Amino acid sequence: MLKKWLAGILLIMLVGYTGWNLYQTYSKKEVGIQEGQQAPDFSLKTLSGEKSSLQDAKGKKVLLNFWATWCKxxxxxxxxxxxxxKEYADKLAVVAVNFTSAEKSEKQVRAFADTYDLTFPILIDKKGINADYNVMSYPTTYILDEKGVIQDIHVGTMTKKEMEQKLDLD
Structure with a gap:
C-alpha cells in the first residue's frame, strides 16, 4: 500500500514538473525586433549621465523612439x-534613443532637449543599438506593451493622436 502511495506521489510530482517546464518553455516570448517578440533589452547612458535600460520601463507601455537632432x-x-x-506618466514610458554617433556632439543633443523642454529620458547611443533594432530611417518608433513585447513598429512621424491609438491609451 505504501509503495502505491509513494508511486502516486512521484507520478504527480513528475507530471507537475513536466507541466511546469512546458509552461516555462512555451510561455516566454522569443526575443527579437519583430511584432510579437520580446524587445531586446539594452542599457545606455542618459544625457544626465545615468544608466538607463529598457527593463526600467517594465510594467508600463513603452514608446521607444529612435531619432536624431538633424531629422526634421x-x-x-x-x-x-x-x-x-506628461499626460500618461503613470502608465507610459517614453524612451528616446538618440543616434549620437551621427551627431556633431553630445552638446548638440543636450541643446535640442533643452530647446524642446524634454523631460523623458534621452539615451545616448554610441553602442549601435539603432543597428540592433534595424533602424534604417528616422524616426522609427517601437510600441511595447507592459511586458516588453513589441506591438507595433512605425517608421516616420506620428501625431499625438496616432501615438495614443497605437499605444491604446484612450
Whole structure:
C-alpha cells in the first residue's frame, strides 16, 4: 500500500514538473525586433549621465523612439511625445534613443532637449543599438506593451493622436 502511495506521489510530482517546464518553455516570448517578440533589452547612458535600460520601463507601455537632432520629422514629433509622457506618466514610458554617433556632439543633443523642454529620458547611443533594432530611417518608433513585447513598429512621424491609438491609451 505504501509503495502505491509513494508511486502516486512521484507520478504527480513528475507530471507537475513536466507541466511546469512546458509552461516555462512555451510561455516566454522569443526575443527579437519583430511584432510579437520580446524587445531586446539594452542599457545606455542618459544625457544626465545615468544608466538607463529598457527593463526600467517594465510594467508600463513603452514608446521607444529612435531619432536624431538633424531629422526634421523627429523634431516635429518630439512635442507630442513630451505631452504624452506628461499626460500618461503613470502608465507610459517614453524612451528616446538618440543616434549620437551621427551627431556633431553630445552638446548638440543636450541643446535640442533643452530647446524642446524634454523631460523623458534621452539615451545616448554610441553602442549601435539603432543597428540592433534595424533602424534604417528616422524616426522609427517601437510600441511595447507592459511586458516588453513589441506591438507595433512605425517608421516616420506620428501625431499625438496616432501615438495614443497605437499605444491604446484612450
Amino acid at each position: 520629422p523627429c523634431r516635429q514629433e518630439m512635442p507630442a511625445m513630451e505631452k504624452l509622457q
